[in-house]
Amino acid sequence: MSSEVPDPTDVEARSVENVRIENEMEQSYIDYAMSVIAGRALPDVRDGLKPVHRRILYAMHEMGVSSGSSHRKSSSIVGETMGDYHPHGDSAIYDTLVRLAQDFSMRYPLVDGQGNFGSMDGDPAAAPRYTEARMAPVAEELLEDIDKDTVDFSPNYDDRLREPDVLPAAFPNLLVNGSSGIAVGMSTNIPPHNLGEIIDATIELIDNPDSTVDDLMNHVKGPDFPTGANIVGRDAIYSAYKTGRGRIRVRAEFEVEEWKNNRERIVITELPYQANKARLVERIAEDVNEGEIEGISDLRDESDRNGVRVVVELKRGANAEVVENKLLENHLERTFGVINLALVDGQPRVLSLKETLAEYISHRREVVRRRSEYDLEEAEDRAHILEGRLTAVENAENVVELIRNSEDRSAAKAALQEAYDFSEEQATHIVRMQLGSLTSMEAAEIEDEYEEVQAEIERLTAILESESELLSVIKEELREIKDEYDDDRRTSIVEDQGTVTHEDLIPEEEVFVVMTEDDYVKRMPIDGFDPQGRGGKGIIGADVKEDDRVTTVFRANTHDYLLCFTNQGEVYRLKTYEIPEMGRTARGKSAVNILDLDPGEDITAIVDTDAFGDDEFVTMVTRHGYVKRTAGEEFDNILSTGIIAADLEDGDELVDVDVTDGSKDLVIATEGGMTIRFDENEVRAMGRNARGVNGIKLQADDAVAGLVATDERDEQALLTVTENGYGKRTLLSEYRTQSRYGKGLIDIKTGERNGPVTAVKAVDADDQLVMMSERGQIVRTRVDEISSVGRNTMGVIVMEVEDGDAVASVDVIPASAAADADDADETIDAADATDTADAADTGDAADESN
Structure with a gap:
């Protein structure tokens, strides 16, 4: 009899599902990535630990390897951790254990190591069979009250045991010891901090939930590395605490x-x-x-x-x-890239300093609540037993007689419950009491204990019923930990001095900065442009693209800080030398490579912060005629991504900005040739997020062209320049002071010949002007070449512009700066001029290649 062996492949599948391989690969990779992110590489914001750290500490806790016990072989700790909680290999577990014991890696080591645990020279630790370890005292604070149902537990990898999802963490360990790790598509790098500073900031946030990062930085000066050294500058620290990301320079x-x-x-x-x-x-x-x-x-x-x-x-x-x-x-310097990325509710998030502390406070609030509920239940159970014992002591003779006359324990308990209305737990306890517990001394002790338990019940009830009481407990426990473990700051914060930087290699000189509508920007030496007579055509100052046009030209020193205000009401800060220097005929470099501008965002006004003094204001005007003043100090800390300077209504734009000191008059000029002059104090000082108040009542189809802040000097004049190259200067005394939000006075006749007003400036007779057209022609001329006339006149030609071109921007060179530039210009010989031209050609070629 023969039998055929069945083909193992010839089996009908129970079910077949057709899927696209790319979809299956995508989903599988996402599952893998999330497993790495949540299960291995990123710390939890609540206790600041990754799973391997948490499992090592919990395994040591279960083994009884506390700070008060003797050291245990590291191999034993690694074996227990791997066998019970972390089945990922002994090498990874031991490497983590070693790092937790290194005082040059951890600001507050969580493991007390004995033996060779490596060095700053990169020497590896000895094998785990040669080293010993136990928990450090501060690590026990992370596990305090874990046996009181303070955190959730989950089954371990083989369902034999249960492990904590997070530790109770009596201090903000994520910030105190920091963390680093590389997941899939993301990484974290959190610096360590001083424990006392972090606790003070946590208490500050508990007391004042509306605290800002600035408020918290009154306590947290910056990272505090275990190896000490110095952090150079404070701006990067502020950026890291504000946004969760930053680059901190650390110097030996x-x-x-x-x-x-x-x-x-x-x-x-x-x-x-x-x-x-x-x-x-x-x-x-x-x-x-x-x-x-x-x-x-x-x-x-x-x-x-x-x-x-x-x-x-x-x-x-x-x-x-x-x-x-x-x-x-x-x-001796290196950069620490801060990425404050942690798991929040199982999801990776980049957190600011305030958000990190807020998440910790929320966790700690839950821990204290659950612990109080646990302790309250224990206290109530104990009070219940003590109440039964007190009753038994008061009726000692009857209780003893009743128990003695009972057949067995069960009968005795039933008789007690019937006679004195005891619960089963009370009756059980009384039956097991020794006769010695019925003495008067024992009775007094029971009464004292009962009073203590009742006081504890009242305390715990108050904590659970009052948020303020619960937060007070958190603060008190934080203060106790600070008193126990706080130490002096090791890392100092120093100003950025004493290093030869790129800035030191940039000579201080006066330059012109040119910007276009498409946000191309460059700088050129001011001594490359000789003064010309009024009405000249000028020379090429920029080679703009066909669809682009020049919008701004202004004078600055290469080492000045510039505040760049945009049409969308944002403000950015940069050094003048950060703008690339190029020749006259070069187009420039795109500003988006220098400033973080949004699409459609254009720079409309620039303020040199060297003009700032104490108690001064940044005064702004918008195209719709709104004006506002904001204290200059509110622009001290400007992020690389910019900050809000003014809140604009739909369709409005920021047009011009000037610096005032509370004693100026403001002159607002419109494109239609109207001006209004009023005291700046009619505009109250307001915050950066404010829109402002009405400055001028605009006629139909008119818009604001510029702003001038002036004092009362009679010889100072208002210079007005129109698009078609005409202009005039009129003594400011001819513009009477009015109340804010009037129609104003006629300043210049616009019309077809002049075109609309482009710019207004306050000038003195010995100043010089720089005017630039939209197509890049630039003219430098003296103010006294423009005759002084009255208001409501046509003006004279100040710059010859070709058909299709228009004056784009006007800037004033004060007399002192103009004299210095002229003196420097006289020292330039033919060879220098040739070198300048060659450099310009080289810059043009480089610009085209870019």
């Missing part, structure tokens, strides 16, 4: 010492966080051998257990400052 701590034989040496005592000391010394030596750094005679690492000490000995006559700057440029 060093000093220059006088040494023997009139020589000097540089002694490095603190290194930037996560720097490899041995590799750092090697790289300095390599640069010395290759001639990149000159003046070093010897280099030694004298570090020991007491701290870092790297000695750089200099040759006789070597300039210590030059060597110092070379070391800073290439070795």
